Amino acid sequence: MNIENIKQPFIKIFPGDFSGNPMQRNTPKVLFSTIEPAGFDHPKMIAFNEKLSEEIGLGKFEEKDLGFLVGNNLPENVKTYSTAYAGHQFGNWAGQLGDGRAILAGEITNNSGKKTEIQWKGSGATPYSRHADGRAVLRSSVREYLMSEAMFHLGIPTTRALSLAFTGEDVVRDMMYNGNPQDEKGAVVIRTAESFLRFGHFELMSAQQEYKTLQELADFTIENYFKEITSEGVQKYKDFFENVCRRTADLMVEWYRVGFVHGVMNTDNMSVLGLTIDYGPYSMMDEYNLNFTPNTTDLPGRRYAFGKQGQISQWNLWQLANALQPLIKDEKFLEEILNDYGSYFWESHDKMLCKKFGFDQLLPSDEKFFTNWQSLMQDLQLDYTLFFNQLEKRDDKTDLKAQFENVSYTFLNEKDISILEDFIKSYHSRLEKNTISKEESLEVMKKANPKFILRNYLLYQCIEEINIGKTEMLDKLTKALENPYEEIYPEFSAKRPSNYDDISGCSMLSCSS
Structure with a gap:
């Protein structure tokens, strides 16, 4: 990779150089602190995003690059740093915060002149770690690596993930904050963005006047x-x-x-x-x-x-x-x-x-239609993605119970089917107000409604497999998320199995990472 081309424009502009000191503390009147990643002796590659690497100007991965991907063997031109920011957390002013587990390598420019910031997450403590260790566990790193890429391919503005690697060390975490800390495998993810500037960067400087x-x-x-x-x-x-x-x-x-x-x-x-x-x-x-x-x-x-x-x-x-x-x-x-x-x-x-419904324009009557739809979805516990996938298959001859029973998370009784029938009738009536053809309406729907979404239970399965050294699920999910508007793997186009309803780290998540 072309890591020698990474630059640090941000730290040349703004004050604040607390070089090399990882002690967690307040750093008033500054926007960044230089800090080196912790470094890990036995890293192991899990996944590398070759397409993204080529796109941003880093080029192809070589074995010698593994050290850099976890914060080791940094070239002399790379001066790493973390930024300070503030914020409101759950509605309350939290004062100074900052990159507690993130360290910026800097910025790289590709052949088209596009600039991209590169950042390690989970590579060690910074002055903004607030008495934490700055590490990250495998489960949170896999979730960030896969989901950020899934959002990108869905067409949603997002940070992106370049690499995912084991650090070779264990990290202690209390996953559900219930007094049950356990050892978990540590990992580092490299994420990229045009910029990582947040509301909180501006809040910090304003609060400090x-x-x-x-x-x-x-x-x-x-x-x-x-x-x-x-x-x-x-x-x-x-x-x-x-x-x-x-x-x-x-x-x-x-x-x-x-x-x-x-x-x-x-x-x-x-x-x-x-x-x-x-x-x-x-x-x-x-x-x-x-x-x-x-x-x-x-x-x-x-x-x-x-x-x-x-x-x-x-x-x-x-x-x-x-x-x-x-x-x-x-x-x-x-x-x-x-x-x-x-x-x-x-x-x-x-x-x-x-x-999503295939309408070519917004009409005044649509507000009531959407309200009725929301009530239908919640009352019948219908799967958000699968409902629209089934709606795309609309056919007057289709048996609604057969079509939607595998989309609901509850048993659909006769009353439920009657409510569904009434809604479908109102939907067909609304479609008649379109000025486009049925075929054009369907194309509008297909572009708005993904066939694949990265559900938590799939992530949970993937993380469990990676923990024991398997990557088949990771490979399948990567291919599926790169093609979210196609049904690459039909088994992924199904509602969440009930056996995942109450599993910690799947249906129930915390901020622990």
Whole structure:
């Protein structure tokens, strides 16, 4: 790989060099600290993303590169560092946070001039580890490696995964925070993104009243990642905030399209570029439930439940607005943009649902149709993805019970079938209002509705296999997630088996990693 071409533009711009000291502590008035990865003596490769490596400019993998992929054998030009940020966690101000287990190698530019940041996750303690060890376990690393790639191939803005490797050491974790710590295999994943800048980076500088650095950070972000902004002065920061709001709303709509539940939407887990970032206790939706949260830490309040993600993203943007107020100095403008956010989000959300149903336009009557559909989904406990897959097979001659009984997580009685029949009739009536043909309608649906989603029980199976040295499941899942709008493996296009309903690390997840 061409690791000698990795550069560090960020640390040349911003202050703060606590070189080589991994002690966890506050680092006021700085945005980063230089820190070296822990290094591991006996790493072992699990997976390497060759296509991504070529795309970003690193080139082909060679055996000698394994050390670099876990933070060993760094070239002299690579000066590694972690960044500081703040954030609101579960609605409460948490103060200084930062890259507790992530260390940035820097940035590489490919032949087309596209720049990509490269970051180890699980490679050792940093000044922002908050008394943790900075390591990561295999289960969380596999989940991030696979899910970030799955989201990319679904067409959703996201960080991506370059490599996954065993560190050769065990890590102690209490997976469910119930007083039962156990040894688990350690792993390191390398993730990439155009930038890992978060809402929290701006919150930290604003909270510390470091307004000069806040402005420099905003200027740096706009210049490098928001080329479409050409305004100057205060207007530049207004356009920046409005752009972040739009990207965030678009991202939330995409999450709803495929049924992705992030699980821990703290402001420090929100990307200013509108990327899906920090894959922790996430889940793809099985049975449709607006109140579903995969994160045990989010119980009983369910702040980050599936149906609340649009609302929470707006709340998080309010916090970013507060952080940018020293630059914008226009509360009325910020309020107007944030109030408009809800209108834009819901209109985009409903247009997205139109595509999932094969409608060519959003009609005033669709609000009632969508509400009835949500009630149907929840009352009959229908699988979100499989429901639309079956809807694509619509046929007046099809027996509804036979068609949908394997899509429901409950027994469908005669009353349920009657309710389903009424809905299907209303759906057919709505389709008649289309101005496109049935064939065109079906093509719209196929582009909006994946055939494969990376369900938690499949990830659980994969992790169990990797733990005992098998990679067949990993290979199959990788192929399936690269082709999510095709049915590569029919056995994956099925609802979650009931024997996975109450398994820790599968149906129940925590922030432990």
